[in-house]
Amino acid sequence: MSNLQSAALPEQPVSPAGLRGKLPSLSGRYLWPLLGLFCLLAINLVLTPEFFHIEFNDGRFYGSLIDVLNRSAPVALLAIGMTLVIATGGIDLSVGATMAIAGAVCANLVVSGVDSVFVLLVAGLVAGLVAGAVNGGLVSILGIQPIVATLILMVAGRGIAQLINAGQIVTFQHAGFAFLGTGDFLGLPFPVVLVLIVFAAVQLLMRKTALGLFVESVGCNAGASHYLGINARAVKMLVYCIAGLCAALAGMISAADIQGSDANNAGLWLELDAILAVVIGGASLMGGRFSLVLSLVGVLVIQCLSTTIIMSGLPPKFNLLIKALVVIFVLLLQSPRFQAQMAALFKRVKKQPGRAA
Amino acid sequence: MQSRYTTLTVTAGLFMLLFLAGSLQFDGFGSTRVFANLFSDNAFLAITAIGMTFVIISGGIDLSVGSVIALTGVACGLLIGQYGLHPLQVFPIVLIGGALFGAGMGALIHYYKLQPFIVTLAGMFLARGLATTLSEESVPIDHPFYDAVADFGIQLPGNAWVGASTLILLAVLVAAIVLAHFSRLGGYIYALGGNAQSAQLMGVPVARTTIAIYAISGFLSALGGIVYSFYTFSGYSLAAVGTELDAIAAVVIGGTLLTGGSGYVVGTLIGVLIMGVIQTYISFDGTLNSWWTKIVIGLLLFAFIALQKLLTGKRLLSANGTREFSHA
Amino acid sequence: MTLLSLSKVEKRYPGVKALDGVDFHLREGEVHALLGENGAGKSTLVKVMTGALDGDAGTMTYLGKPLKLKSTAHAQSVGISTVYQEVNLLSNLSVAQNLYLGREPKKFGLIDWKRIHRQSRAVLERFALDIDVTQPLSNYSVAVQQLVAIARGVDMSAKVLVLDEPTASLDAGEVEQLFGVLRELKSKGIGIVFITHFLDQVYSVSDRITVLRNGTLVGEFETAQLPRKALVGHMLGKELQEAAHRSGTREARAAGEALLEAADVSVQGSLQPTSLTVNRGEAVGLAGLLGSGRTEVCKAVFGVDKVSSGKLTFKGSERRFRQPADAIAAGLALCPEDRKTSGIVGPLSIRENIALALQARRGWWHPMSRAEQQRLAERFIEELQIATPDADKPIEQLSGGNQQKVILARWLATEPELLVLDEPTRGVDIGAHAEILKLIKKLCSQGMSLLVTSSELEELVAFSDRVAVMRDRRKVAEIEAGDISEDTIMRAIAEA
Incomplete structure (x- = not known):
């Protein structure tokens, strides 16, 4: 728990001046997602204290929390790409299908005798890049609205993956490639390590170059960005390509995990989880400011929610229902009109006793 | 040239071409039986897609339809099987339920200015979640009424069979055409999709219309769910997964503009038939596999969206020289 | 009745x-x-x-x-x-x-x-x-x-x-x-x-x-x-008889070589063929009523609107700006008229809004460090007296005048050779209005080349070395330094 908390709250305010400076951003953006995650963790602590129990065995950590992290890895990868796409005011519905394609490409290469993990990785990533470039091209060059443009690949992508697999579930044995999904590194499951690496890489790319600023500028005000001399087309192309690459990675770890490629079910509905994670992280679907950290918090909220439901003894069938209610609640929280209504209601409730007296 | 019929003509032509190609290639393809089966096999999808047509014409989208079909099936199964109600008592309940579900989403979209796509996505989870909560197992429906429905129908020459689901589909089609072109609400729906701001200035009741649109879609999805249960004699919470995508694809292939404002209910029916013909073709062929359906539908989607882009692009050009509406 | x-x-x-x-x-x-x-x-x-x-x-x-x-x-x-x-x-x-x-x-x-x-x-x-x-x-x-x-x-x-x-x-x-x-x-x-x-x-x-x-x-x-002139006077808030002669009887500064030359530049549907020259170190005013084609000239020069005919020359070579980025790279800057849709990037901070144009010109691979952005922002907050507690405030929370100053700062940061200002004082409060005007005068005195549109005649009179008058989407007159007065501009606008 402690490591999670400190990771999510990177800097503790040290001086009063620093505190004042940090507070607005903390209450505005970090508060709700973190509060949600914190509540879920607290519920788990009450329900099952062993939830936070972490053991170190055979050079690797074990425990429910580690499981949560491990299971959320594919969605986390998707969410990283999705965050950027949403920041430009777009959406990518095709990432689940892209996962299936990348998984199918790698599985078939393994079966056909390719042994080099490097070649497999490159092949999978190229598949993702092509998918991303197709989406990016439709959105930025042809000017098709993102939801429609990515719908095409969402529908056709699974067919392509099935075509590559010739309609079979392709299983394989390849210790090196399987490591992607089942191995461990520095005591952590490798998918978790991979998420950290991708997160760090994308974060560096966005925040240590000017790309992050351009992405936010295009998302906030595309018109003004044009006047400013920002090449919005290139920025959009880039974010869809990154989303495609992330999806390919997610597809590869999923395939490596089950040592097989199931074109029908690989990554099914995960694009929705990724979008929800970004929304729970507080990003606006209209585009603008983004935070990869908050999206990852959103991923953990979703995964913890599922775990909490299981831990609390509720049948897992409530999983979807509760997820839906959480999403509606988060959407309402972000709606200015709902906020105003709540504020008015709150005011009235506050006033009521005074009037009675 | 009447450009508004262009896509519709292309769609109808494409259907005839595909059907003709199949007929020339395979014995027994070009029969009334195969043609009639296109309707009966895809009736639930067509009914749902007709509801989706209104949503898309209004400039929205409804991702919840597949889940509503599943929820309806499960509800029917439970109400008939466990609570012993007659199907004719159950149907009004689930239809009203579907309409209310849609109306709720419409209200969220209008009053809280939320994007249709994310609201109906939540609706999709909600309906699927409700269905799962009601029953994780497939619920069998065993009722004499269902047997009667299965036997009901009209025999046509050529061993073709027009069953109850086809008849319901045709009734829905007529009702939808009347709604689209002979009622005020229909005009409002097109108006909203054309330009919501202008529509409001012209006195279109935007709130009422938005809610009605999603209620219609919910109602027709529930009806689609009932028809679906006629095929399966059961309700299952994981039924009809992905139907929303098929419905959207059918609407677009049917010539409805995804940006809203233009489209025809008949086009959507033809869109569904095209998807059906592709499937029939693949099953007749035997060497092709089912995934080709998805790829071909994806390509068709792309082709039609590109065609739309071309047509609207031209229209935009003709309206050029107009300036943005802005006031200090 | x-x-x-x-x-x-x-x-x-x-x-x-x-x-x-x-x-x-x-x-x-x-x-x-x-x-x-x-x-x-x-x-x-x-x-x-x-x-x-x-x-x-x-x-x-x-x-x-x-x-x-x-x-x-x-x-x-x-x-x-x-x-x-x-x-x-x-x-x-x-x-x-x-x-x-x-x-x-x-x-x-x-x-x-x-x-x-x-x-x-x-x-x-x-x-x-x-x-x-x-x-x-x-x-x-x-x-x-x-x-x-x-x-x-x-x-x-x-x-x-x-x-x-x-x-x-x-x-x-x-x-x-x-x-x-x-x-x-x-x-x-x-x-x-x-x-x-x-x-x-x-x-x-x-x-x-x-x-x-x-x-x-x-x-x-x-x-x-x-009479038409009286009408224009009423609209611009200047009665003909009381119009001051010349507020600044300054001589035209020694103009340098031509910096920007537009020869019969037109934009389909919005601008008739118009010719205009801005020399180095010169401030050219663009006068005219709303809808007269002032904004369209600015947009055409800056590559926002596609020039359909005519020739645009900048720094001696013919240019075809296909997008603002091309114009910016060549050394132009434009403060657009519609601040909300084309100027500010609302949710971003003052610091980022100031840094954006310079950053866009440098390219994504040469990022400005946060400290560099901060120095830039602080310099301009100080210089232009932007009223804000710090540079991290989202620009949308500022008043119109302060927003305009941030946009000005954004373009000054790119050190342009020609600064185009489209209605720089529109929708700003009186205090900021005076300060922006002072800034424009200061830029003039520093030898910056300017092309400025304005509905305020006294503004144009105050800083212009030359005034081009627009009517019905074309240039109808050009007034040289010695003749610039509210009266002459108004006459040119009103003449049928």
Whole structure:
């Protein structure tokens, strides 16, 4: 728990001046997602204290929390790409299908005798890049609205993956490639390590170059960005390509995990989880400011929610229902009109006793 | 040239071409039986897609339809099987339920200015979640009424069979055409999709219309769910997964503009038939596999969206020289 | 007889008084022009008149009775119809549907299309329009669409017709067709409120004129008795006789070689062939009323609008800017007129807003460090006296004047060779107004080359070395340094 908390709250305010400076951003953006995650963790602590129990065995950590992290890895990868796409005011519905394609490409290469993990990785990533470039091209060059443009690949992508697999579930044995999904590194499951690496890489790319600023500028005000001399087309192309690459990675770890490629079910509905994670992280679907950290918090909220439901003894069938209610609640929280209504209601409730007296 | 019929003509032509190609290639393809089966096999999808047509014409989208079909099936199964109600008592309940579900989403979209796509996505989870909560197992429906429905129908020459689901589909089609072109609400729906701001200035009741649109879609999805249960004699919470995508694809292939404002209910029916013909073709062929359906539908989607882009692009050009509406 | 009259109308927005005790009277059977520059309060008055907006104070009398409008639909139902410049009808619907949307005649509960089409043809016949009413409106020209919109308004038993810039996108023949219709409607006793930027049209069709300026009523005039120059004077807030001669009798500075040369540059649909030169170290003013083509010149020069003919030369070589990025790379900068949609990036901080243009020019691979951005921001916050506690405040939370200063800072940071300012003082409070003006003068004295549009004559007089005057989307005059005065500019704007 402690490591999670400190990771999510990177800097503790040290001086009063620093505190004042940090507070607005903390209450505005970090508060709700973190509060949600914190509540879920607290519920788990009450329900099952062993939830936070972490053991170190055979050079690797074990425990429910580690499981949560491990299971959320594919969605986390998707969410990283999705965050950027949403920041430009777009959406990518095709990432689940892209996962299936990348998984199918790698599985078939393994079966056909390719042994080099490097070649497999490159092949999978190229598949993702092509998918991303197709989406990016439709959105930025042809000017098709993102939801429609990515719908095409969402529908056709699974067919392509099935075509590559010739309609079979392709299983394989390849210790090196399987490591992607089942191995461990520095005591952590490798998918978790991979998420950290991708997160760090994308974060560096966005925040240590000017790309992050351009992405936010295009998302906030595309018109003004044009006047400013920002090449919005290139920025959009880039974010869809990154989303495609992330999806390919997610597809590869999923395939490596089950040592097989199931074109029908690989990554099914995960694009929705990724979008929800970004929304729970507080990003606006209209585009603008983004935070990869908050999206990852959103991923953990979703995964913890599922775990909490299981831990609390509720049948897992409530999983979807509760997820839906959480999403509606988060959407309402972000709606200015709902906020105003709540504020008015709150005011009235506050006033009521005074009037009675 | 009447450009508004262009896509519709292309769609109808494409259907005839595909059907003709199949007929020339395979014995027994070009029969009334195969043609009639296109309707009966895809009736639930067509009914749902007709509801989706209104949503898309209004400039929205409804991702919840597949889940509503599943929820309806499960509800029917439970109400008939466990609570012993007659199907004719159950149907009004689930239809009203579907309409209310849609109306709720419409209200969220209008009053809280939320994007249709994310609201109906939540609706999709909600309906699927409700269905799962009601029953994780497939619920069998065993009722004499269902047997009667299965036997009901009209025999046509050529061993073709027009069953109850086809008849319901045709009734829905007529009702939808009347709604689209002979009622005020229909005009409002097109108006909203054309330009919501202008529509409001012209006195279109935007709130009422938005809610009605999603209620219609919910109602027709529930009806689609009932028809679906006629095929399966059961309700299952994981039924009809992905139907929303098929419905959207059918609407677009049917010539409805995804940006809203233009489209025809008949086009959507033809869109569904095209998807059906592709499937029939693949099953007749035997060497092709089912995934080709998805790829071909994806390509068709792309082709039609590109065609739309071309047509609207031209229209935009003709309206050029107009300036943005802005006031200090 | 007076149809509609508004008296002592007030409307306040946060920080601005959009209308301050304005009176307006519309008579039966007249065309009444409502004129004023940006921010005069025309649109606010029209919105109050048509139920789109609630006034804060004031009364409205309609057909002799007090009237309180609840909505635009309510206004329509009592006979006050509005035709907006753009968003008025639905181009995806047929002409007939547009005429009858929401009030379709029915037969057996179904819409009676035969009757609608018959009636539609009859209605349009009155407007001398012989078109296929079953076709989508988008198949017809903007002029026809305007006429259909007017027909809809009139057919809904309009007694008052408000036309908000109906001629903005019409050609001369179409304007004449529209005016024919207006004259006929007038003869039937309908009162027409006509808003436009084109003075020729005001004189050719209107009977009376009401002029607003800065939210207050300047006066109500008989068109026939108001000379054109006096009208321009009223609109710009300068009475001819009292117009100061030259505020600064400064000599023209020694102009350097030509920096920007536009030779017969035109933009399809928005700018007639226009020639203009800005020399190094020179401040050129662009005068003209709203809609005269000032903004269009700026946009064409900066690569926002595609130049359809003519030659643009910058620093001695011919240029074709396909997008603003090209112009920026060449050394231009533009402060756009519409700050909200084309200027500020609202949710981003002041620091980022200042750094953006420079960063975009440097490219993504050469990021400015946060410290560098901060230094830049702090320098300009200090230099331009931007009122903010720190550079991290989102720009959307600043006042209009401070936002404008941030945008100025953004472009000054790129150290442009030519700075184009489109209405730099529009919508800013008085304090910031003076400071921005001071800044422009300072830039002039530092030898920066400037192209500045403004509706404020005294501004133009104060800093321009030369003034180009625009009218009807073309340049109509150029006034050299020695002759620049409010009076000469006004004459050039008004001359027919």
